[in-house]
Amino acid sequence: MVTRTRFDDSDCPVARSVDAIGDWWSLLIVRDAFDGSRRFGEFQRSLGVAKNILTARLRALVDGGVLASVPASDGSAYREYVLTPKGKALFPVIVALRQWGEQHFFTPGEPHSELVDRRHEQRLRALEVLSADGRRLEPDDTAVRKVSTG
Structure with missing residues (x-):
């Protein structure tokens, strides 16, 4: 094994x-x-x-x-x-995977499940990654920085 x-x-x-x-x-x-x-x-x-x-x-x-x-x-x-x-903090992860799957693995018009707002019965807006000041960020707009101890 x-x-x-x-x-x-x-x-x-x-x-x-x-x-x-x-x-x-x-x-x-x-x-x-x-x-x-x-x-x-x-x-x-x-x-x-x-x-x-x-x-x-x-x-x-x-x-x-x-x-x-x-x-x-x-x-x-x-x-x-x-x-x-x-576990509830995983909600944005599940939503992101769902939205990514909807965008990349279904052809237009192909039946699939969708997540909707219970109050208005409408689909959710696409998740976005935002900077601290509210700007929409793309992968090239970010960098990994090591956090030091102390």
Whole structure:
């Protein structure tokens, strides 16, 4: 079995984030949590993933503080998975992936799901990266700077 490379001590925030999320199943679980899934069976039906894989990914997301396992809201003996504040902070990431996918992987007119504002039932504006003073930034407008300790 191949040992997974870990990035939890990397000085790169992207590497640490990818390490925390783990893989594509985990991102899809987080997506489903935003869409209202809370129980193991709901995640399994939506994703069609094997129980052992889903169990491992849910455990990793709970251990990583992205999801919390809580008593079922209906008082039954089941457990439910809810997004923590750390998990809810992934919302812009999920929206960015969704918008990128809509733009690059669907032909015009091809059916797909879309995220809408509940209040107005309209699609969201495209996410933008903005500078501290509000200017729209492109990749060439940015640079990586190391943050020193202290």
